[in-house]
Amino acid sequence: MQVTMTVNGAEVSHDIEPRVLLVHFIRDVLALTGTHWGCDTSNCGLCVVLLDGEPVKSCTMLAMMADGHDVRTVEGLARDGTLDPLQQGFMEEHGLQCGFCTPGMLMTSRALLDSNPNPSEQEIREAISGQICRCTGYATIVRSVQWAAAHPAEPDSADSDQPVTDSEVSA
Amino acid sequence: MTTTEERATEERPIGFGRMQRKEDPRFIRGKGRYLDDITLPGMLHGAILRSPVAHARVVSIDTTAAVAHPGVQAVITGKDLEPLNLAWAPTLSADVQAVLATDKVRFQGQEVAFVVADDRYAARDALELIDVEYDILRPVVDARRALEPDAPVIRDDLEGRTDNHIFDWEAGDKAATDAVFARDDIVVVSQDIVYPRVHPAPMETCGAIADYEPIDGKLTLYETTQAPHAHRTLYAIVAGIPEHKIRVISPDIGGGFGNKVGIYPGYVCAVVGSIVTGRPVKWVEDRSENLMSTSFARDYLMRGEVAATRDGKILAVRTHVLADHGAFNATAQPTKYPAGFFHIFTGSYDLEAAHCSVTGVYTNKAPGGVAYACSFRVTEAVYLVERMVDVLADELSIDPVELRLRNFIRPEQFPYQNKTGWEYDSGEYETAMRLAMDMAGYDELRREQAEKRERGELMGIGVAFFTETVGAGPRKHMDIVGLGMADGAELRVHPTGKAVVRISVQSQGQGHETTFAQIVAEEIGIPPEDIDVVHGDTDQTPFGLGTYGSRSTPVSGAAVALVTRKVRDKARLIAAVMLEARPEDLEWEKGRWFVKGDPAQSKTIAEIALAAHGTLDLPEGVDGNLDAEVTYDPPNLTFPFGAYICVVDIDPGTGVVKVCRFVAVDDCGTRINPMIIEGQVHGGLTDGVGMALMEIIAFDPEGNCLGGSFMDYLIPTAMEVPDWETGHTVTPSPHHPIGAKGIGESATVGSPPAIVNAIVDALEPYGLRHMDMPCTPARVWAAMEGRPEPPV
Numbered sequence: 021m022q023v024t025m026t027v028n029g030a031e032v033s034h035d036i037e038p039r040v041l042l043v044h045f046i047r048d049v050l051a052l053t054g055t056h057w058g059c060d061t062s063n064c065g066l067c068v069v070l071l072d073g074e075p076v077k078s079c080t081m082l083a084m085m086a087d088g089h090d091v092r093t094v095e096g097l098a099r100d101g102t103l104d105p106l107q108q109g110f111m112e113e114h115g116l117q118c119g120f121c122t123p124g125m126l127m128t129s130r131a132l133l134d135s136n137p138n139p140s141e142q143e144i145r146e147a148i149s150g151q152i153c154r155c156t157g158y159a160t161i162v163r164s165v166q167w168a169a170a171h172p173a174e175p176d177s178a179d180s181d182q183p184v185t186d187s188e189v190s191a
Numbered sequence: 192m193t194t195t196e197e198r199a200t201e202e203r204p205i206g207f208g209r210m211q212r213k214e215d216p217r218f219i220r221g222k223g224r225y226l227d228d229i230t231l232p233g234m235l236h237g238a239i240l241r242s243p244v245a246h247a248r249v250v251s252i253d254t255t256a257a258v259a260h261p262g263v264q265a266v267i268t269g270k271d272l273e274p275l276n277l278a279w280a281p282t283l284s285a286d287v288q289a290v291l292a293t294d295k296v297r298f299q300g301q302e303v304a305f306v307v308a309d310d311r312y313a314a315r316d317a318l319e320l321i322d323v324e325y326d327i328l329r330p331v332v333d334a335r336r337a338l339e340p341d342a343p344v345i346r347d348d349l350e351g352r353t354d355n356h357i358f359d360w361e362a363g364d365k366a367a368t369d370a371v372f373a374r375d376d377i378v379v380v381s382q383d384i385v386y387p388r389v390h391p392a393p394m395e396t397c398g399a400i401a402d403y404e405p406i407d408g409k410l411t412l413y414e415t416t417q418a419p420h421a422h423r424t425l426y427a428i429v430a431g432i433p434e435h436k437i438r439v440i441s442p443d444i445g446g447g448f449g450n451k452v453g454i455y456p457g458y459v460c461a462v463v464g465s466i467v468t469g470r471p472v473k474w475v476e477d478r479s480e481n482l483m484s485t486s487f488a489r490d491y492l493m494r495g496e497v498a499a500t501r502d503g504k505i506l507a508v509r510t511h512v513l514a515d516h517g518a519f520n521a522t523a524q525p526t527k528y529p530a531g532f533f534h535i536f537t538g539s540y541d542l543e544a545a546h547c548s549v550t551g552v553y554t555n556k557a558p559g560g561v562a563y564a565c566s567f568r569v570t571e572a573v574y575l576v577e578r579m580v581d582v583l584a585d586e587l588s589i590d591p592v593e594l595r596l597r598n599f600i601r602p603e604q605f606p607y608q609n610k611t612g613w614e615y616d617s618g619e620y621e622t623a624m625r626l627a628m629d630m631a632g633y634d635e636l637r638r639e640q641a642e643k644r645e646r647g648e649l650m651g652i653g654v655a656f657f658t659e660t661v662g663a664g665p666r667k668h669m670d671i672v673g674l675g676m677a678d679g680a681e682l683r684v685h686p687t688g689k690a691v692v693r694i695s696v697q698s699q700g701q702g703h704e705t706t707f708a709q710i711v712a713e714e715i716g717i718p719p720e721d722i723d724v725v726h727g728d729t730d731q732t733p734f735g736l737g738t739y740g741s742r743s744t745p746v747s748g749a750a751v752a753l754v755t756r757k758v759r760d761k762a763r764l765i766a767a768v769m770l771e772a773r774p775e776d777l778e779w780e781k782g783r784w785f786v787k788g789d790p791a792q793s794k795t796i797a798e799i800a801l802a803a804h805g806t807l808d809l810p811e812g813v814d815g816n817l818d819a820e821v822t823y824d825p826p827n828l829t830f831p832f833g834a835y836i837c838v839v840d841i842d843p844g845t846g847v848v849k850v851c852r853f854v855a856v857d858d859c860g861t862r863i864n865p866m867i868i869e870g871q872v873h874g875g876l877t878d879g880v881g882m883a884l885m886e887i888i889a890f891d892p893e894g895n896c897l898g899g900s901f902m903d904y905l906i907p908t909a910m911e912v913p914d915w916e917t918g919h920t921v922t923p924s925p926h927h928p929i930g931a932k933g934i935g936e937s938a939t940v941g942s943p944p945a946i947v948n949a950i951v952d953a954l955e956p957y958g959l960r961h962m963d964m965p966c967t968p969a970r971v972w973a974a975m976e977g978r979p980e981p982p983v
Contacts, residue, residue: 037312039312040312044311047227047228048310051230052221053221053225053227053228054220054221054222054223055221056225056227056394056395056445057227058394058395058396058478059478059900059901060477060478060479060900061478061900061901061902063900063901063902064394064478064901066394093221094220094221095220095221097220097221098220103219107219107220110215110219111211111212111215111216111219112211114211114212114866114867114869114870116215116218116219116700117446117700117701117702117870117874118393118394118395118443118444118445118446118699118700119214119215119217119218119219119223119443119445119700120223120225120393120394120395120445120446120700121394122218122219123221126219141914144909145909145910146909146910148908148909149908149909149910150908151908151909152394152901152906152908153394154391154392154393154394154446154448154874154877154878154906155446155700155870155874156870156873156874156877157870157872157873157874157875157876157877157912157915158873158877158908158909158912159873159912159914159915160869160870160873161909162909162914
């Protein structure tokens with residue numbers, strides 16, 4: 021079957037088996053391996069991507085169900101080479117160790133901050149409660165999201181920090 | 192005292208201090224390279240058919256329909272492996288394990304057949320088409336019944352085997368210990384304590400990609416392994432492929448926790464699949480396969496006894512353990528120690544005598560046992576002694592903190608010889624305990640607890656103090672399948688003063704690319720960002736035993752410090768020529784050698800590196816580079832310690848436990864990167880909440896695994912854990928080159944007893960003295976109703 025969707029701003033169209041999961045479509049067909057898989061049962065949240073801006077577990081969706089929709093993965097988080105504040109926050113606050121849950125955590129947190137730019141600690145914990153991290157104990161993830169909330173990307177924000185560019189971070 | 196303070200002063204250190212991780216930029220972009228992210232040209236996909244039952248004779252396996260399925264390239268069974276002598280493979284504990292079952296299946300989830308197909312969907316489809324006839328046998332599920340005379344013999348593959356006994360092992364002085372217990376002027380407490388079977392469950396499951404090149408006979412094996420070098424040697428021994436023709440690559444690892452130490456049947460199957468098809472074969476297990484078949488942890492049934500004077504001086508501890516090793520003895524620990532380092536159960540206390548005996552048995556469950564950040568069974572040891580001290584405190588009506596303070600090994604007693612053969616390197620136990628009490632506001636907490644009890648509320652305060660033993664070797668005492676527990680490091684300073692350090696250990700998230708660069712930086716003054724850390728590739732790194740048992744910093748970290756010093760010493764000889772001075776007239780300042788009394792006369796490491804590779808007339812015996820290599824054989828283990836205080840509330844109406852606060856004071860000796868250390872502690876504390884409150888791999892009477900998915904095997908989310916309160920003291924290890932002790936497993940070791948002690952403390956109004964993990968609402972409720980049953 022032909023499936024067509026927008027992924028990270030670009031339209032993609034492929035002929036796939038109807039049973040192919042969205043996570044496998046993203047990873048195996050589009051070769052976007054930043055989205056991970058971890059459990060089969062919708063418990064771990066490694067596979068979270070944004071579907072029309074809402075976080076979904078891509079292991080529990082068929083790729084066909086995303087037909088005509090807008091999908092955003094971790095690879096689409098940085099814009100024009102500028103890191104999302106969440107990406108910067110996770111580095112600042114040690115919000116990752118092995119990095120395997122990180123893409124899912126980032127995408128869920130992006131959706132949270134899009135709807136609630138200044139979440140409380142409890143709201144952050146609730147937002148990521150459908151996801152498992154075995155390394156960090158979550159406190160540094162909470163701090164990372166708080167860092168991002170305090171350093172929004174919008175140029176009109178109260179915080180005057182310049183966004184960090186890709187090249188600066190890699191240096 | 193917390194890391195927040197350190198942050199202000201140590202933002203971009205050339206050496207030790209808080210700095211952002213060098214590995215993070217790729218991970219936050221989704222550009223990590225984990226095993227399942229790797230696609231090789233022409234790669235096929237493998238899938239494993241597993242046993243649906245715990246114990247059965249395999250009557251027949253019919254693969255006809257599977258072989259005919261579209262996209263299937265090969266179906267491999269144990270019978271196919273027999274001629275290759277690969278149906279069975281040696282374990283890390285001198286046993287053998289079936290790669291694919293030939294005679295019997297011995298646990299639910301055991302590997303029976305391997306399908307290789309064009310894609311993962313076709314491989315899974317074909318599994319459904321394999322027809323296996325089983326003759327069901329009675330399983331042994333309860334380890335307590337494994338040695339009964341009428342118990343079915345699980346390992347009838349082993350010649351002459353008539354029972355399910357694996358080993359008896361003991362440590363300490365039994366006669367001296369029994370003599371203490373026989374005294375009539377003492378108090379003795381005893382308690383049965385279960386450390387249930389749990390699973391490390393890293394977020395990335397285990398997997399391998401085997402790429403056998405038939406023309407030159409080279410096998411490139413991508414694996415989720417914590418120990419790539421040990422694996423290479425084992426494949427050479429097991430599969431008969433010459434070792435120089437094997438390259439093991441361990442890419443980015445999505446968490447390990449001891450789950451990725453052993454060689455699993457799936458890895459061997461991928462190798463065979465690649466040899467058979469002539470194409471690369473990827474095999475990645477699903478979550479149920481991970482939970483049901485790969486290395487579990489714990490499963491110790493312990494009986495603890497403590498003898499003490501009536502005024503609270505602990506005299507002796509003795510214990511007997513029944514260790515459930517599952518169907519194959521595949522524990523990963525130094526050969527001499529079949530119970531790992533359990534004999535550190537004497538804890539942090541100055542005892543007159545101690546003795547333990549451990550009996551290992553086979554059951555119809557998955558193999559494993561040493562995993563989940565256990566430091567080779569220190570988890571079980573610390574849990575036992577810290578629960579027992581609380582039982583004694585209850586018996587003597589002494590505050591549990593006070594009882595510990597009365598019995599700690601005192602600072603002047605170090606190095607301390609304990610009664611089971613360890614030499615503790617250094618410790619300041621009371622300092623750490625008092626810091627934790629200050630941070631927690633211990634006395635105020637007790638007042639709050641008293642007020643709440645008046646109101647019928649259930650608040651508990653739990654204390655645990657642990658001493659770890661990590662960083663194995665020494666190699667003369669410690670080996671794994673004959674490979675001495677040492678680690679190599681190689682440092683090259685390039686002509687422009689940048690460097691590459693190659694290490695034998697493998698990060699699973701611990702941040703080696705940062706920490707090891709910081710060690711080099713501290714020793715030689717090259718900024719960490721100018722140092723590349725290479726790991727996880729046997730063709731590119733020196734030999735060593737790998738990362739587990741918190742051994743990376745104690746062993747490999749020492750190797751890196753020493754190799755850097757070796758380079759520094761060589762740099763001195765070269766600098767002397769450059770400065771026209773004698774080497775002994777030069778002094779070191781981080782980053783440069785200068786002439787004593789004339790600091791302006793100096794050469795930086797970058798200048799020396801360029802000269803070493805340039806045209807300078809080098810002194811006799813100094814060759815033209817700035818490189819060195821060492822293998823570090825630790826003279827002793829290191830002994831990190833810590834004081835933990837946990838506060839819980841229990842809902843008297845539901846039995847739900849809420850961990851309200853957790854104060855953790857850790858002492859891991861010299862601190863390399865406080866941010867990474869704090870992260871390691873946070874993760875371990877969360878493990879502790881998981882084990883104490885929810886995690887268990889249980890079985891029904893037929894041997895069906897009841898924890899085979901994340902629907903059943905529960906792991907804490909952000910909602911079940913508090914915001915951790917961490918502090919530290921620094922007591923360097925006297926024998927380690929930089930004084931560092933290791934931190935990777937401390938919190939996993941120390942937190943479960945603190946949490947359970949808090950729960951038992953909260954339930955004191957119910958007269959409870961002990962309850963076993965996991966303290967789920969139902970089990971806590973049962974304990975409140977007077978039925979604190981063991982979970983198994």
